[in-house]
Amino acid sequence: MEALRRYCRSAPLPFHTPGHLQGRAAPPSLRRWWGRAVFAADLTEVPGLGDLYTPSGPVAEAQELAAAWAGARYSFFLVNGSTAGVMALFLAALRPGDKILLPRAVHRSAVAALCLSGAEPVFIPSSFSEEWGILLPPPPSAYAERLALEPEARALFCLYPDYYGLAIELELLAELARKRGIPLLVDAAHGTLFGLHPSLPPKALACGAEAAVESAHKRLSGLTQTAWLHLRGEKLGEAEVREALMLLQTSSPSYLLMASLDAARQYWSGAKGEKLISRLLELAAEAADELSALEGVKVLRELPGYRLDPTRLVLNFTAAGLSGLEVARRLESLGVVVEMADFANVLLLPSPGHTRRDIRRLVEAVAKILGRTGRRKRTTIPRFPFSPLHLPPREAWLAPSTWVPLREAVGRVASGLVIVSPPGIPLLLPGEEVTPEVEEYVVKVRAAGASLQGVTGDELRVKVVK
Numbered sequence: 001m002e003a004l005r006r007y008c009r010s011a012p013l014p015f016h017t018p019g020h021l022q023g024r025a026a027p028p029s030l031r032r033w034w035g036r037a038v039f040a041a042d043l044t045e046v047p048g049l050g051d052l053y054t055p056s057g058p059v060a061e062a063q064e065l066a067a068a069w070a071g072a073r074y075s076f077f078l079v080n081g082s083t084a085g086v087m088a089l090f091l092a093a094l095r096p097g098d099k100i101l102l103p104r105a106v107h108r109s110a111v112a113a114l115c116l117s118g119a120e121p122v123f124i125p126s127s128f129s130e131e132w133g134i135l136l137p138p139p140p141s142a143y144a145e146r147l148a149l150e151p152e153a154r155a156l157f158c159l160y161p162d163y164y165g166l167a168i169e170l171e172l173l174a175e176l177a178r179k180r181g182i183p184l185l186v187d188a189a190h191g192t193l194f195g196l197h198p199s200l201p202p203k204a205l206a207c208g209a210e211a212a213v214e215s216a217h218k219r220l221s222g223l224t225q226t227a228w229l230h231l232r233g234e235k236l237g238e239a240e241v242r243e244a245l246m247l248l249q250t251s252s253p254s255y256l257l258m259a260s261l262d263a264a265r266q267y268w269s270g271a272k273g274e275k276l277i278s279r280l281l282e283l284a285a286e287a288a289d290e291l292s293a294l295e296g297v298k299v300l301r302e303l304p305g306y307r308l309d310p311t312r313l314v315l316n317f318t319a320a321g322l323s324g325l326e327v328a329r330r331l332e333s334l335g336v337v338v339e340m341a342d343f344a345n346v347l348l349l350p351s352p353g354h355t356r357r358d359i360r361r362l363v364e365a366v367a368k369i370l371g372r373t374g375r376r377k378r379t380t381i382p383r384f385p386f387s388p389l390h391l392p393p394r395e396a397w398l399a400p401s402t403w404v405p406l407r408e409a410v411g412r413v414a415s416g417l418v419i420v421s422p423p424g425i426p427l428l429l430p431g432e433e434v435t436p437e438v439e440e441y442v443v444k445v446r447a448a449g450a451s452l453q454g455v456t457g458d459e460l461r462v463k464v465v466k
Contacts (some may be wrong), residue, residue, distance in 0.1 A: 001259045001266075003048060003057070007046065008037075008040045016044055016046065022039055022042070022043075026039045052253045053242070053245075062262040062265075063076060065266075066230075066261070066262075069269055070203065070214075071195075073231060074238045075228050077228065077261050078229055079226065079249060079253045081225050082213045082227040084245065084249050085227055085228075086109040087109060087112055087244075087248050088245045089236070090114065090116065090117040092237075093185060093235075094154055094155060095117070095118070096118030097120060098117075098154040099120050099121075099150055099153045099154060100154060101122045101157065103158065104386060105126040108424045109424075111426055114393040116394075118392070118394045119154075119155075121389070124143055125138065126138055128383055131316075132300060132344060133381035135384055136303075137158065138158075139168055139305060143173055143176060147180065155182050155185055156184045156185070157186070158173060158184070158186055159186075159187045159188075160186050160187070160194075161194075161309050163424075164300065164347065165312045166306045167201050170184075170204060171208060178208065183235040185211050185212075186204040186211065187212075189214060190218055191214060192214045192215060192219050193220075193311055196273050196274065200277070200310070209232070210234060212230050213229050215227045216228060216261055218349075219311070222261050222264040223257055226260055226261050276352045279352045280311050280352045281311060284311050286359055287313055287348075287350060287359045294366060294367055295320075296317065297316065297320065297366060298315070298316040299316075300316065311350060312348070312349055314345050315345060315346045316344055319378060322376070322379065324341035324343060324346045325341045325343065327346050327366075328341035330369045331346070334368065340422040343379070343448065344379065382440075382444050385437035387438055391431035391465070393431045395431065397415060401464060401465055402464060405459040405460060407439060407460075409434040410436055412434055413465040414428040414431065414462065415430055415463045416463030417454045418453070419454055420450050420453075428454070434464065442460060
């Protein structure tokens, strides 16, 4: 960040990309809105700033500071989000045909990683919570049972935590991987706050993970699309990970994004970061207390077998006969925009930037919605459907394919993904069978107004293997 600022102050005469010429040729409408400073700092690999893929100078130093902060041997700046980091880990750790144990309820980035790497998934079943209407992360014991049947498995993969803030006892899973001599790779996109305050669970690497990917933009103050890949460096090499990232990420990495990663690390470090999280914990607890007092809403505050992220709010409205999607729309009409909603819940992400007035406004909005809702039957939550996997994801993705209406796709093998986003968990993976249960679920999701990806047109066309 400091090197970028120094370069801008030196005011050199640029004859290089980007074409807006540090704001001189920027669209006037954007220049008036954003100001010149944003464009001045939107630079390329000019002298003195360093190169993301051959780190030296400020870029190398900034990544070293991030590694020290995260307790890693190496840290990599990601400018294509956590998605690029997850894909890079698979490419660095696995080869075509290698088996990896992972939950079926993973983010779409892990499915992309399977398609790119050619690794074969061994899915760990995810149980369904009838009370909360969500898929639960498989515990370490479920990994142990399946690993005993898969002596050739080359890696373990998990989320820590998931979108709802549920975290498994990662130390147990790391010990399982250590005994087998294979790496534990972690999608910690939602776990950037972990390890920064005594009231939060430890970071993934502190639990013994070989590598973890964290999204700086999700809970910290990085710009959208920024993330880190933290590497222990015992079973995966720094060079292999760097090569994978160079293959996957843009050849023109944004220095604005890298500067925001550097600034986020500085801002959330040490006593200052702990103070920010203390305020966040206070606001979240206050909100949870006040919302729990309302009739018709339940706040997720504990779940046996899991650690919970107490900085996020998961509100369940099934007792009021309301779906989370319906509540989200009503909140939006009252000026409150949520992070995510599903059939049962609404997820909100408090920030240290919120005030007590913001919390009161949220509580008042929820109370108003509940007050306007007449007596309804308890909401029935459809179960997430799981389908048999007939082909490895990479083989199905590359196979000749065609788009057909969903009703005609039943019984066939999917070639693409069908995703409800957020949370980004695929209903269908390449290689899975399109079952009647999937068809029924997709129709319900569409009718409920959720965002579907991988489905087109009024006929709900999906991509299947020819």
